[in-house]
Amino acid sequence: MTTFSAAVAVAVLIVLLIALQLRRMRTLAPAVGSPGDADLSRQRYNNYAFAAADEAADLEQPAKAGLDQTNIRRTAGFRPPRLAGRHIVHTHLAMLSRGRFRRTSTDNANELQPCHVKSRTEPADGSQSAARQSRHDERFGATLDLLPLTILVANPQGKTLFANAAAEKLFGYSPEELIGVAVRELVPALQLNVGGADSVSAELAIGGREPDGHRDLVARRRDGTEFPAEVAINPVSWESETCTLTIVIDRTERYELLRNRQQLAHLTRVSTLGELAGSLAHELNQPLTAILSNAQAAQRFLATEPVNLGEVREILHDLVDDTHRASEVIRKMRALVKKGDLEAAPLSVASVIRDVALLVHSDAIVRGIQMRVTVTPELPPVDGDKVQLQQVVLNLLLNAFDALESRPALDREVAIAVTLEGGDTIRVAVRDSGTGLAGNTFDKLFLPFFTSKRDGLGLGLSISRSIVEMHGGRIWAQNNEDHGATFYFTLPTGTRAARNVSGRQP
Amino acid sequence: MSEATSTVFVVDDDTAVCRALTRLIRSAGYCVESFGSAHEFLECHPYFKGCACLVLDVGLPDINGLELQNELNAANSALPIIFITGDSDIATTVRAMKAGATDFLAKPVSDSDLLPAIENALRVSSQALSSRTELDCIHGRMARLTPREREVLALFVEGRPNKQVAFKLGIAEKTIKVHRARVMEKMEAHSLVDLVRVIDKVCIPLAQSQSA
Numbered sequence: 001m002t003t004f005s006a007a008v009a010v011a012v013l014i015v016l017l018i019a020l021q022l023r024r025m026r027t028l029a030p031a032v033g034s035p036g037d038a039d040l041s042r043q044r045y046n047n048y049a050f051a052a053a054d055e056a057a058d059l060e061q062p063a064k065a066g067l068d069q070t071n072i073r074r075t076a077g078f079r080p081p082r083l084a085g086r087h088i089v090h091t092h093l094a095m096l097s098r099g100r101f102r103r104t105s106t107d108n109a110n111e112l113q114p115c116h117v118k119s120r121t122e123p124a125d126g127s128q129s130a131a132r133q134s135r136h137d138e139r140f141g142a143t144l145d146l147l148p149l150t151i152l153v154a155n156p157q158g159k160t161l162f163a164n165a166a167a168e169k170l171f172g173y174s175p176e177e178l179i180g181v182a183v184r185e186l187v188p189a190l191q192l193n194v195g196g197a198d199s200v201s202a203e204l205a206i207g208g209r210e211p212d213g214h215r216d217l218v219a220r221r222r223d224g225t226e227f228p229a230e231v232a233i234n235p236v237s238w239e240s241e242t243c244t245l246t247i248v249i250d251r252t253e254r255y256e257l258l259r260n261r262q263q264l265a266h267l268t269r270v271s272t273l274g275e276l277a278g279s280l281a282h283e284l285n286q287p288l289t290a291i292l293s294n295a296q297a298a299q300r301f302l303a304t305e306p307v308n309l310g311e312v313r314e315i316l317h318d319l320v321d322d323t324h325r326a327s328e329v330i331r332k333m334r335a336l337v338k339k340g341d342l343e344a345a346p347l348s349v350a351s352v353i354r355d356v357a358l359l360v361h362s363d364a365i366v367r368g369i370q371m372r373v374t375v376t377p378e379l380p381p382v383d384g385d386k387v388q389l390q391q392v393v394l395n396l397l398l399n400a401f402d403a404l405e406s407r408p409a410l411d412r413e414v415a416i417a418v419t420l421e422g423g424d425t426i427r428v429a430v431r432d433s434g435t436g437l438a439g440n441t442f443d444k445l446f447l448p449f450f451t452s453k454r455d456g457l458g459l460g461l462s463i464s465r466s467i468v469e470m471h472g473g474r475i476w477a478q479n480n481e482d483h484g485a486t487f488y489f490t491l492p493t494g495t496r497a498a499r500n501v502s503g504r505q506p
Numbered sequence: 507m508s509e510a511t512s513t514v515f516v517v518d519d520d521t522a523v524c525r526a527l528t529r530l531i532r533s534a535g536y537c538v539e540s541f542g543s544a545h546e547f548l549e550c551h552p553y554f555k556g557c558a559c560l561v562l563d564v565g566l567p568d569i570n571g572l573e574l575q576n577e578l579n580a581a582n583s584a585l586p587i588i589f590i591t592g593d594s595d596i597a598t599t600v601r602a603m604k605a606g607a608t609d610f611l612a613k614p615v616s617d618s619d620l621l622p623a624i625e626n627a628l629r630v631s632s633q634a635l636s637s638r639t640e641l642d643c644i645h646g647r648m649a650r651l652t653p654r655e656r657e658v659l660a661l662f663v664e665g666r667p668n669k670q671v672a673f674k675l676g677i678a679e680k681t682i683k684v685h686r687a688r689v690m691e692k693m694e695a696h697s698l699v700d701l702v703r704v705i706d707k708v709c710i711p712l713a714q715s716q717s718a
Contacts, residue, residue, distance in 0.1 A: 285592035
């Protein structure tokens with residue numbers, strides 16, 4: 001989510017920049033003698049655009065030769081017919097100084113030429129302000145190319161007028177090919193619905209736009225492969241035309257991360273049920289034992305003469321209670337499935353912590369939590385099960401996050417410290433600045449089904465304890481002197497762990 | 507089975523379970539006393555002398571069932587124990603059985619398992635009770651022996667003839683014969699075989715008592 005917010009912010013910035021640019025161009029245009037915008041027919045507009053590109057390329061290329069080989073190469077195929085009069089100045093095409101576009105010629109719509117526009121440093125009439133503008137354009141264009149976001153500008157027909165470097169890379173098109181491609185070929189679900197030259201509206205064909213203007217859609221590369229993408233579209237008024245600025249963000253990684261995270265969270269809840277099997281069995285067995293004994297006692301009482309109805313009534317009452325109790329246990333453990341075996345391998349605690357920290361990073365940002373990780377360098381490896389240890393760290397971190405919920409935003413801090421204790425023990429401390437633990441909870445914290453959270457299962461810490469103890473370590477909690485609590489766990493390093501594992505009962 | 511005079515103690519920290527087990531055992535005609543913790547049980551009935559058995563939960567909050575068993579054993583209690591547990595593992599079961607438990611049942615426990623187990627435990631208890639009475643009796647008889655008679659007894663049950671006993675103890679054979687007659691009388695034994703059988707039951711290391 002955070003990444004997306006940043007992306008949206010960038011998108012908004014770009015739109016603002018473009019709008020600003022357009023305004024400046026409009027105000028500049030008359031000053032350098034170009035015809036008024038309103039009078040431009042489509043034909044003339046295109047011609048102007050074309051000529052501007054022509055001129056820009058002409059003027060820029062020699063000056064920049066050898067400086068920007070890529071652009072020169074890209075421009076090599078560009079041989080536009082010359083237009084009379086080199087007085088054409090900045091149009092929006094100049095603005096997109098390093099972008100690529102195709103001329104949408106009205107004479108021959110199929111004869112589109114790839115075109116590279118390089119920004120002008122000096123306009124024909126040598127105006128100072130125009131020069132400044134031009135430099136500005138160049139920087140602006142370069143900026144667009146450097147953006148990690150894919151930017152597509154489409155004309156009212158939904159064909160690409162401009163695409164930045166990220167777009168070429170993402171969709172796998174060469175610069176020339178990408179211009180003139182229908183946007184809906186790139187993002188099939190996206191249909192740019194531009195009512196007319198006057199209407200400034202662009203809608204997503206399906207479902208409309210989300211409040212924050214983005215949609216999760218599937219985008220298609222040139223080779224036909226598809227990938228998840230976030231798409232934001234914004235109407236942009238260029239000259240008298242309504243174009244659309246489409247920002248596409250590749251979300252493949254985010255989806256993978258999301259999936260990993262879901263898997264890990266799922267693991268936290270379920271995979272170590274085996275460790276808890278004893279406690280769970282006990283929890284369920286208690287009411288079941290009571291139910292069975294009560295029922296059998298009732299059978300016996302009913303078999304006697306005269307029947308002791310008082311006794312049977314009491315038994316039935318107890319049976320109802322016991323059944324409720326059993327179903328409550330079942331409700332709590334519904335999500336828990338199966339046990340994973342301990343697969344011990346030498347691993348770095350630091351990397352386990354880093355992995356998990358990365359995983360919850362966005363969560364921390366969303367919750368306004370500062371997370372600090374301090375790791376003593378060159379720690380010896382421990383023998384352990386990576387996924388299980390990740391569960392422990394994840395669980396402690398998420399608990400710490402939860403503990404900070406009631407704190408003011410500035411005080412939300414979680415610090416993880418990994419240190420070496422006594423040469424053969426690695427200690428991990430997860431310290432939060434929350435409200436701390438109530439005095440009477442310390443002895444119950446690690447018991448199954450004990451929870452202080454409203455929706456808690458009461459399993460996280462007991463699972464964590466099972467895992468840590470299985471690794472030959474210890475887990476405990478302490479309230480901090482100032483505020484909040486710190487959860488510690490230790491793990492024996494490789495040599496000591498090996499002894500523990502061999503000495504452990506199966 | 508003299509159910510009326512037998513008592514079944516139930517120790518389980520779970521009130522619902524404790525109540526249900528009590529009820530079930532009572533429905534079978536036994537006298538039941540239930541306790542919520544090991545300490546509670548120890549306070550009331552540390553060394554119950556009558557015919558009884560203990561239905562004991564392994565996982566108790568104060569001291570666990572196995573520890574209670576050890577404590578009772580250390581106090582030379584003859585109370586047979588039936589363990590019931592929700593999470594039985596082999597190690598615990600073996601420990602409990604080695605320490606003399608009569609049964610080890612998994613929760614939820616059915617009456618078809620529990621009641622025969624109780625019956626068996628009570629039989630063990632009553633046997634222990636009667637053998638204990640006999641032992642007490644033997645011990646009482648032995649207490650009447652003089653130190654010299656004890657020495658003589660020890661050598662007799664080893665099967666040594668009068669002459670050897672006399673030689674070993676350095677006294678006259680005649681005196682030995684008198685001691686022997688006294689021992690037989692005090693131990694209420696009619697023959698040497700009878701005497702050996704009685705002494706076997708108490709398993710007292712007589713040879714050591716002699717050298718001491």
